Amino acid sequence: MTAQTAKQKASAAAKDANSTAPKVTTESKMEVYLSKTVQLVPGAEPLKPGSHSLIESVATGLIEDGLAVSKESANSEEEGEE
Structure with a gap:
């Protein structure tokens, strides 16, 4: 019985990993400016960019990694140059 349950769990995990359905995340989004x-x-x-x-x-x-800056930082840098 345990082997069958493990196989079912593995099968469900494989289907989930291969799913193209969007994943739900509770993580918030952040505006950034990419330099490259x-x-x-x-x-x-x-x-x-x-x-x-x-x-x-x-x-x-x-x-x-130095590839982006937060949008707030980018805006404040632009205002300082004027």
Whole structure:
């Protein structure tokens, strides 16, 4: 009985991993400004430089890697140059 349950769980997990249905996330989004083109997922369309709304953890990672700045930071830098 246990082996059958494990197989069912593995099968359900495999179906979920291969699902194209959008995943629900409770993580908030953050506006960032990309300084260069970034490929987030292999095979997906890369994000071009400019303003984007990304999941906060992804946006934070890009900021830490120096590939993006928060939109608030970008706006304050532009205001300081005037």
